[in-house]
Amino acid sequence: MSKEQRVLRYVQQNASRGDPDSVLAAVDKFGWETEWAMNVGDVKGLILDRFVKETAPQTMLELGTYMGYSAIRVVRLLPETAKFLTVEFNPENAAIANEMIAFAGLQNRIIQITSDSADVIPQLKKKYDVDTFDMVFIDHWKDVYVRDIKLLETNNLLRKGTVVVADNIINPGAPEYADYVRTCGKYDSTFHESNFEYSDDIDGLEKSVYRG
Numbered sequence: 001m002s003k004e005q006r007v008l009r010y011v012q013q014n015a016s017r018g019d020p021d022s023v024l025a026a027v028d029k030f031g032w033e034t035e036w037a038m039n040v041g042d043v044k045g046l047i048l049d050r051f052v053k054e055t056a057p058q059t060m061l062e063l064g065t066y067m068g069y070s071a072i073r074v075v076r077l078l079p080e081t082a083k084f085l086t087v088e089f090n091p092e093n094a095a096i097a098n099e100m101i102a103f104a105g106l107q108n109r110i111i112q113i114t115s116d117s118a119d120v121i122p123q124l125k126k127k128y129d130v131d132t133f134d135m136v137f138i139d140h141w142k143d144v145y146v147r148d149i150k151l152l153e154t155n156n157l158l159r160k161g162t163v164v165v166a167d168n169i170i171n172p173g174a175p176e177y178a179d180y181v182r183t184c185g186k187y188d189s190t191f192h193e194s195n196f197e198y199s200d201d202i203d204g205l206e207k208s209v210y211r212g
């Protein structure tokens with residue numbers, strides 16, 4: 001059984017079906033007490049919660065579903081009318097996420113896409129009926145953050161004021177991305193220091209508002 005399957009089983013045996021907060025609490029308890037996993041987690045998650053509440057996005061994209069933790073974390077704060085798309089490359093992780101999201105009762109609120117983000121970003125307008133995103137959460141492979149934010153720009157998926165949040169700026173690190181959003185002149189970017197998931201190590205989120 002994979003680590004991700006062990007986390008899912010723990011959630012199914014310890015959380016309440018249809019209760020997103022209990023699912024998040026179970027994943028976090030497992031992450032702190034049993035096995036570390038690369039969810040954004042409870043500490044950085046509180047900062048993400050604040051950004052979501054401040055932005056109140058009607059359309060949102062997540063790159064890097066993993067087990068669905070941040071999808072559940074975000075969508076639990078959004079109205080039923082909001083449109084949330086999440087992209088995962090790894091089919092095994094996507095399958096775990098599908099079950100985690102269903103257990104949380106949010107399967108009708110989250111559109112899961114299993115694909116390489118580079119392939120799907122250019123299809124979002126036509127195939128997924130997207131105009132522009134109000135918010136984007138980037139949490140997939142660190143070395144493709146820059147490639148993908150540039151793809152979002154060139155595919156006209158960002159608008160003046162779109163809020164782009166990126167995980168793991170310090171650990172494992174996304175230095176080229178941080179440098180790009182801070183110096184290219186297209187974003188007002190701020191770094192929010194925090195802790196690495198289920199750890200005392202340092203990490204942080206970058207929040208970048210597109211100038212349009």
Ligand SMILES: O=C(NCCNC(=O)c1cc(-c2ccc(F)cc2)cc(O)c1O)c1cc(O)ncn1
Pocket residue numbers: 038039040064066089090093139140141142167168171172197
């Ligand atoms: O699962 C896929 N990506 C996860 C992206 N996320 C990360 O890589 C990630 C990594 C870490 C991390 C940090 C320190 C360390 F020692 C080990 C891992 C932390 C995080 O918070 C992440 O978010 C995936 C699979 C695949 O086959 N193809 C495309 N993507």
Ligand SMILES: [Mg+2]
Pocket residue numbers: 038039040139167168
């Ligand atoms: Mg991460």
